[in-house]
Amino acid sequence: MSAVAAVPTDEAGRPLFELPEELAIDTDVARRVIGGFIRGQLQQAGFERCVLGLSGGVDSGLVAYLVAEAIGPANLLCVLMPYRTSSPASRADAETIVDDLGCPSELVEITPMVDAMFGRDGVAGAGGASDLEASALRRGNFMARIRMAVLYDRSVTFGGLVVGTGNKTESLIGYTTLFGDNACAFNPIGDLYKSQVRQLAAAIGVPRAVIAKAPSADLWPDQTDESEGGFSYPLLDRVLYWRIDRRRSLDEMVELGFERALVERVERLVAVSEFKRQVPPIAKLGPRTAGVDYLYPRRRPGSARD
């Protein structure tokens, strides 16, 4: 039996994060598989470099370390894209990661682009006067999509593929912005639950402060995922793991000790966000239709750029 890496502790000897036993992974094998995956994706596409948006959180932080380990830090461009309300602490954490890795980085403030849409200080933007009152949800989605647009632009200038940084937990409950933070050329951590992201982050050397802080989409000040969603990640991860990976029925979940109401709520989140995890359907009209009965690997002979 492989040794399960002990969860690192803070100065007071408390664990940095909670790692449910059944979710513990072999981090050496994970790094190995993910490293090969990253190199394979690039090779098959004819690229040698990567671009990612670095928020200062543990997900993008982990991916930065994984990419740097796989292809060398010089081949990774980290783009920091704060909005004016973004947490300065997040930006400081992102800068710490960039310094630690020694990779190229760039700061692109998205404030003017976002404010140009929704307006600012009572002055209407492109969206008209009513957009001054735009909801936090709309603003958050717009910010995520502006960041996506910046990354895909830098994909051209830096000559790198955009690497996804979304984890399995947020993907399954739909806590992502379609064509925003979930847009990417490939995703190395999309099959790891949040608890596993933290475990791997600790193993690869992501700064402890980044691992220990409360996860946040940072779409408005003091927002945290867990307060917004009303759940804790370790519990949510366990519900998803037993329900989806281990195929337990609702009744079996209750027998395992989960609250029925919680499981039902998670199920609704998963079902209602199915569309975010799939390629949009094309109306079937012709003899062969992409994704239906025209089925080719993304990377086939001739698919790599010259």
Next chain:
Amino acid sequence: MVRIALAQVAPRLGALDDNIARHHELIAEGRRHGADLVVFPELGLTGYLLQDLAAEVAMRLDDPRLAELADATDGLSAIVSFVEESDDHRLFIAAALLEEGAIRHVHRKLFLPTYGLFDERRFFAPGDVLRATPSRLGAGLGIAVCEDFWHLGVPQLLALDGAQVLVNVSSSPGRDLAATNEAGLGTASSWRNLMRTYAQLTTSFVVFCNRVGVDESITFWGGSEVIGPSGQAVFSAPLFEEGLFVVDVALDEVRRERIGLPLLRDERLEWQLRELGRVVLERAGMAIDSTAEWGAQPGFDVAPSEPAGPEEPAGRGERASAPIPFRKPRP
């Protein structure tokens, strides 16, 4: 002593010419190492996740490119795997034994997994024939492809048909990183258990050649192995690393093991055939299921605990009550 070279390679998906060139290189390298047999993984000539590319990389057995590969086997043997197109245009996942310039044997994958992450039956036809084959190594070979070894009858039949060396060529996708897995990977742990068990129960060598590299989302884990007839590993290649691994195998261990542990001698094939024949008929509903309880579904001996319908099963009415394996003696 037989020297086996395991080509734990990462084929390029759909790039047939590149992969053929790589096979030629590795056969030549195997020859330099004095290998008697060079084994390549499942679909090593084409890559695994082909989907609609399968027809585009398919070769007929008279394909000149296969003939050239066979020509490269002067003085040694090689097992290569590719998409075979038959005369009636079925596509098979095939593994061929090439020896002394000829295709000596072709195995068409019998079991095409179409569940979980697998979708093979959509694109391929299953083979119907399983045969051990003689080889210039002085031993019978039993060649099978990946999923074939997840069916108990396959290694058993190959051993009974005359194989002393069972060869499984695979493209096994790695999955399950749970920290509790012995080999660090659930797939690797399962395969290792299978191969040791088969080697021991068939008292044969088991040669496993699994690919590495990445097709789309899937990472193949390598870990090629040679297991001796006592179930002990002779050689284990590293996980995920590409390479040509050379292993010496003492074939006389088969004799020693089979004399000391004569499991194959003691097999009772007539009994097995008889009972299998019974099960086949019973599962087809063509014979009374002699071991089933009242109301049990075909193939499942236990009746529902609370009968939902009438006492007599509707329609067939041919089930025996309680287990009555043999005719009752007359009082």
